[in-house]
Amino acid sequence: MMVDWDVPITMDDGVVLRANVFRPDDDSAYPVVLSYGPYGKDLSFEEGYPDAWRKLVEDHPEVAAGSSNRFQAWEVCDPEKWVPDGYVCVRVDARGWGRSPGFVDPWSRREMIDLRDCIEWAGTQPWSSGKVGLLGISYYAVNQWQVAALNPPHLAALIPWEGFSDFYRELCYHGGIACDMKSVWYRRTISTVQHGLGERSFVSAVNGELVTGPETHTYTDLAANRTDFPAEIDGRPLDDSYHRERSAVFERITVPFLSAGNWGGSSLHLRGNVEGFVRAASRQKWLEIHGREHWTEFYTDYGIRLQKRFFDHFLKGLDNGWDRQPPVMLRIRTVDGDFIDRTENEWPIARTQWTNWYLNPATKTLSTDPPTTDQQASFAALTDPGITMTTPPMPADTEITGPVAATIYISSTTTDADIFAVLHVFDPDGNEVVLQGAVDPHTPIGQGWLRASHRELDPNRSTPWRPYHTHTNPQPLTPGEIYRLDIEIWPTSIIVPTGYRIALALRGTDYQYHGPAAQLSHFKGTQLRGVGIYTHADPDHRPPTTYGGTTTVHTTPNQPATLLLPHIP
Structure with missing residues (x-):
């Protein structure tokens, strides 16, 4: 596997974002699996999220098997499990996060345009077949719903894995009641991976570079270089243009997608995955709902097999039967925490x-x-x-x-x-x-x-x-x-x-x-x-x-x- 570190991608306003490119060690062109988000492309899963990583590999040893795990990162795929199967993995630090400079404004239209431009950049590189798929959990899923409405020409398929689609109803105000999550999440994230933390941040266990870039900015400068995200939301208790800008426009989404939800995500992501499947204009769309922790099934053999079957069909053009896959795949829960797998033809289930x-x-x-x-x-x-x-x-x-x-x-x-x-x-x-x-x-x-x-x-x-x-x-x-x-x-x-x-x-x-x-x-x-x-x-x-x-x-x-x-x- 070849790794290109900190590859520059220039946005339309001149800001240069940084990406890591993991690709097969040859001169051929391959489909691209891309993610764009805020958690630091160089921060290892184990170091940044030790409790989650420890439980994941203890409960599901298959996750660590077959990989050195050096490139495992939070909520994005492990390139060691994708590149050998003929994919290029592109990991982009979002504007203002990790090693990408710029002003932090989560899920804003500016980020949506950045992601669109990253897709088009990836679709025209010499190592790219021209087909780009988006894959990732949570933040990396939410912006898939957003950018899909822009219909970038090189975007061929999506897998929004546990990603909300309605900024007001699913993240900020449940039933009109303000949710405290925004402050917990933002405080934790800006304190660990905002660009400019420099020497106060993590150091990459792989390349020895500072996860948040080489410069160390003052806390005053860091604060000036980000939106006051919780205050912005607190000041908008009704569903207005601010919330809608950060929400999916389902009637404009036509790209094939696999929407993967979690029954246990009953306070953030689940509704978005279901609403996306029901309401998006795409003619080729599938819904899968699983259980367990937010991050678990994305990394298990179950999740990776599902992801690869979908992308093999839409990014590689393989006739692997995916087009005959029933549109709804459910892991029905039992009271002892186990599951029974079943497929359906619609949602809600017609025989309800x-x-x-x-x-x-x-x-x-x-x-x-x-x-x-x-x-x-x-x-x-x-x-x-x-x-x-x-x-x-x-x-x-x-x-x-x-x-x-x-x-x-x-x-x-x-x-x-x-x-x-x-x-x-x-x-x-x-x-x-x-x-x-x-x-x-x-x-x-x-x-x-x-x-x-x-x-x-x-x-x-x-x-x-x-x-x-x-x-x-x-x-x-x-x-x-x-x-x-x-x-x-x-x-x-x-x-x-x-x-x-x-x-x-x-x-x-x-x-x-x-x-x-x-x-x-x-x-x-x-x-x-x-x-x-x-x-x-x-x-x-x-x-x-x-x-x-x-x-x-x-x-x-x-x-x-x-x-x-x-x-x-």
């Missing part, structure tokens, strides 16, 4: 038996029979654990796979209320089933959120199983009046065994796992208590005078509150 479970807040039960009397139950929004309503024991093994929605009626003693809707499964002894999430090891079965003042629906995009809120026209509550809320609960999958129960919790705060908190080294001490770093606890966004009242859940025979579940026969 959409089943309304009726909420009985007074008795804290869910029933398939509608209520015959008026009922209500109340909780203190910021201090009580809320109301949990539970089904009878399942009479047979029951699969729930697909999007979920709740229609509820609430009143508040204040002018607004935040609703956290949590889908649970309990075993016959009453113990909650929690599964490995994308980040947090103790994740509930499903989650949804809605700020009551953001209840307005977009009728053109809403379906019974996926309410779509405008988030542009907040309507405060009149204390004591009853309002209908249609809550989107992100897609889920679980086989609920005989005797287990399904439950819906309505609360005014984040779900919390009752056992000990977990930690990951790259989150620098953040406690993971069931929702990972995706909490909604900033008091500036949730002042008690507005969100700390008493919330009452209502149901009546004429206006029954419901939980719509996708039962799969």
Whole structure:
């Protein structure tokens, strides 16, 4: 394998980005697998993310097998597992990150144009066949959705692996409620890989160079060379042009793609992978949903085989049967953390038996029979654990796979209320089933959120199983009046065994796992208590005078509150 370090790529405004090119050691031309992102192309996975790397190779030794692992990096492919199979791997440090200079502005249009120009550069090099595919997790997936709408001529295929597509609804404001993740992520990232950290940064274990470039800038200069990302988002609580600039434009995406999601990504990426598959204009598109940690299946033999089959077909033109691959590939979850692989022909699954479970807040039960009397139950929004309503024991093994929605009626003693809707499964002894999430090891079965003042629906995009809120026209509550809320609960999958129960919790705060908190080294001490770093606890966004009242859940025979579940026969 040949490695070209710090190859210059000049952008249209004169800024020179830096890329590493890993290619076969000959003079032939090969298809290109490209990534563009902020995590430092020269920072080793093991050094930058030691907890994640250690667990990955302990649980899945195949990841480290067959490679020296010298070039393994966070959320991008290992070139030692791609170059021998006839691919060129191009890793670009995004503007302002790693060894690329420039102003940091995550997922901005400037970055989108940079990525487009990198694709076109890679498609015209002497070692390139002219076909470029994009591959990577998270940040490296999100910008795939963005740049695909620009339709660069040399872009032949995408694999957005666990990547959100709606900046407002999936990263910044869940159901209109501000998510704290942006600050945790940005603080950690700029402190480790912003260009100009110089001697304060990591040193590449492979080439001995400083991961963030040769110059060491002052902290004042570093701050001046980046946007105040959390403040930008905090100042835009509605879905405006800032958020839309950083979101996918699905109707313009026509390139073939494989959208790979994670059931455990129920606070960031999963919705984007599903929405991309459902809404993009591409005629050749596939959806795959797996489980385990956010980074795991990308690097396992399972993930790499999937990625190569797709790219072999679209980048190399091989007749390997991919064009006959069913469009939906699901790893159905079981309560013991295992999976059952199955293919489908569409999403949501056509044979879904959409089943309304009726909420009985007074008795804290869910029933398939509608209520015959008026009922209500109340909780203190910021201090009580809320109301949990539970089904009878399942009479047979029951699969729930697909999007979920709740229609509820609430009143508040204040002018607004935040609703956290949590889908649970309990075993016959009453113990909650929690599964490995994308980040947090103790994740509930499903989650949804809605700020009551953001209840307005977009009728053109809403379906019974996926309410779509405008988030542009907040309507405060009149204390004591009853309002209908249609809550989107992100897609889920679980086989609920005989005797287990399904439950819906309505609360005014984040779900919390009752056992000990977990930690990951790259989150620098953040406690993971069931929702990972995706909490909604900033008091500036949730002042008690507005969100700390008493919330009452209502149901009546004429206006029954419901939980719509996708039962799969």
